[in-house]
Amino acid sequence: MIQIISGTDRPESRSFEISKISQNLFKIHGSESNIINLCGLGLNELNGQQYGGALNESSSVGNAVQLVNQASGLLFVVPEYNGSFPGALKYFIDHWSYPDSFESRPVAFIGLGGQWGGLRSVEHLQGVFGYRNSYIFPERVFLTNIWEKLKDGLISDALCNELLEKQAENFIKFIRALRSESLSC
Numbered sequence: 001m002i003q004i005i006s007g008t009d010r011p012e013s014r015s016f017e018i019s020k021i022s023q024n025l026f027k028i029h030g031s032e033s034n035i036i037n038l039c040g041l042g043l044n045e046l047n048g049q050q051y052g053g054a055l056n057e058s059s060s061v062g063n064a065v066q067l068v069n070q071a072s073g074l075l076f077v078v079p080e081y082n083g084s085f086p087g088a089l090k091y092f093i094d095h096w097s098y099p100d101s102f103e104s105r106p107v108a109f110i111g112l113g114g115q116w117g118g119l120r121s122v123e124h125l126q127g128v129f130g131y132r133n134s135y136i137f138p139e140r141v142f143l144t145n146i147w148e149k150l151k152d153g154l155i156s157d158a159l160c161n162e163l164l165e166k167q168a169e170n171f172i173k174f175i176r177a178l179r180s181e182s183l184s185c
């Protein structure tokens with residue numbers, strides 16, 4: 001199962017709306033997916049003693065890390081906050097376990113923001129996953145001036161819709177190709 005990670009805990013986030021669009025595109029192309037929404041996940045209940053995957057699996061964050069550890073691939077939908085990805089997302093990732101959560105895991109990225117469409121947030125996040133030996137899918141999508149393009153859960157820009165669809169279709173193939181050679185986890 002592909003896990004889509006909506007990369008902020010901000011209520012009513014656009015990242016979550018984009019996550020739902022990608023979930024639908026995965027479905028159209030024959031893959032089931034699930035959205036891990038950082039909003040309401042219970043990150044604020046952690047007390048600093050469970051870094052590196054030392055979480056109770058019955059907690060909501062522990063359960064989310066389990067989903068990550070079992071994922072065939074991860075799609076991050078990541079907004080730009082102050083020139084990078086949100087701190088809440090880093091806090092979540094720092095509760096994952098190494099190598100289980102990261103190593104050989106296919107990962108894809110959608111950025112959203114202003115003029116640069118989350119380029120910096122995606123590139124910073126790619127640095128984390130490159131360092132942790134994940135398989136980075138090269139087709140990234142950047143959604144610029146997202147507040148103009150996203151209305152009522154739909155993206156008005158035809159090129160963006162085309163890129164999102166191609167990404168979903170090809171990420172499924174990327175996961176399959178790695179699997180067929182026993183390269184991914």
Ligand SMILES: Cc1cc2nc3c(=O)[nH]c(=O)nc-3n(C[C@H](O)[C@H](O)[C@H](O)COP(=O)(O)O)c2cc1C
Pocket residue numbers: 008010012013014015016079080081082083084112113114115116117118146147
């Ligand atoms: C705390 C904060 C910081 C932001 N910083 C940037 C930024 O540095 N660059 C940018 O292009 N957009 C920035 N934005 C705009 C967001 O990328 C944009 O509002 C996006 O929709 C946020 O994603 P979200 O709706 O999922 O929270 C910022 C927004 C917030 C809330």
